[in-house]
Amino acid sequence: MNQKPAVVLTLLLLASLALLALGVSVGSTGLDWSHDSSEMAHQILWQIRLPRSLGAWLAGALLGLSGAVAQGLFRNPLADPYLLGSSAGAGLGVALSMALIGTSVGANLWLQRLGLTGAAFAGTVGGVLLTLLLARGVEHTLRLLLAGVVVGVVLAAITSLLMLMQPDIMRTMQSFMLGATGFLSWSSVVIMSVALCLSLLVALGASRALDALSLGDATARSLGVRLSLVRVVLIAAFALATGTAVAQAGMIAFVGLVAPHLVRNYCSTTHGKLLLLSSCSGGVLLLGADILARGLLAPQELPVGIITAIIGGSYLLWLMHRATRRRQA
């Protein structure tokens, strides 16, 4: 199935609008289409459901963009936003900030100022920087990937150790690890909007280099691409997008991995359009999953990461199955 990118973009935007409408209608009691004009209903709609729905779409868009950047940069369809030590760094940032609360007045003041979202963002950026340091720069993508694996394993081990030493932080950590859209506010929406605009603009600026890079380092270099500069710029966009999404909504699985594949399944396109479409498809995926998380067992709410893992994993399995059948045909 090969559609024009403009058609896919239109469909994704329509789906986004439809899901936003659905998102503001789904509450703890399931679907609610009534037009209650009370102050309470107004508050629920404007202060809880709308920022949550917009926030879920934006977090998904950031992860979709980050996944498309990672897959293009590393020429690896299995690359996702949680490479390069970003997720383990975020996890350690959150665990460390919770473990340090109450240890001293200075630490308390610092952590209050930073907050859990700030700690997660700082952890993400720290994890990526540590990976770059261990890989001795951005020259070798394989070295970068391996350094990312090492940083991921070591930082995750430190996080586990902290949780063992302070079991009371486990519940918050679990919520962070499974992803949570319930706390998204208007300030989250503003922060993620700014991060999405910035990282998308930066990534779009390097999108032609990503196209050239898809033919290999040598060909890209022969076409005049300054590989080191492009890698630094794209890793910065990747870290900003992943760090912001993780800081606001936790570690939501599979959205960043699946969103670019969803786009590629319906249209063949250059990275410029792929980055934009992957953002939109990430937004649609996470908002759709969030609505399911809210509505499936209402009034109870499922962690959104469980829904994205089930949907994303099933979709990848279906893609693999279809590719195998095509090869056999």
Added chain:
Amino acid sequence: MNGAALSTRLRSVRLQDFEVLHDIELQLQPARWTAIVGPNGAGKSTLLRALAGLIPADGEILLLGKPLHDWAPKQRARTLAWLGQNETGADDLTAHDVVMLGRLPHQAWLAAPSDADAQAVRDAMAQTQSWDWRQRRLSTLSGGERQRVLLARALAVQASVLMMDEPLAHLDPPHQADWIDIVRKLVARGQTVISVLHELNIALQANVLVVMAKGQVLHQGLASDAATHRALQQVFDHRLRIAQLDGQWLALPHTPASSGSMP
């Protein structure tokens, strides 16, 4: 070194800790087709990559008389086009998108492709007879079709020097003949073509042969020269013979059992 399209004095080229090339001196004249030949492991592809500035080399390389590292990346990319061996990837791009990448060195940052870019892509795809698949994804093309698209990508650069590493991989004989035709037209227009080739019968149709063995250039000379033929026979342990058929030089496998059947 004056007047050469590309000239070099390389002391050595190392891949990791292994010295692949050493003591190489070459002058490649403009408007010529030069084929680099030699047995497996001679260092042909490494030499081409070093000449293109794609791997570090200890020595001097001059492109049109100017040191390679003094060229700005985009200016160099407009002057020297590269087609690598077994270029993989770009499976999700259409054939047209891939060929348009050849115009990247001509485009300003974020600028849309110009009419000249579109025309160059059309011409290059017409030359390699790949225009009909312009909307197909690269992943849906056969090996030969894919190679023709990649060749069009290199042609679309419209560089004065074109380097190709094993460009005939996956091409059937009629399309190999088309490739020779394209190269001869480029040379007739004044462009310089440097190719690494395994197919000796096609290499013998080049203007100049660079014969390599064990990381060194053993001989550089006209493809029709007897000295060049002797060098070729030497690097292949005298297990081939070079003969002329209908005015065309051919390299034929030679074993003691077949020695009596040569013309």
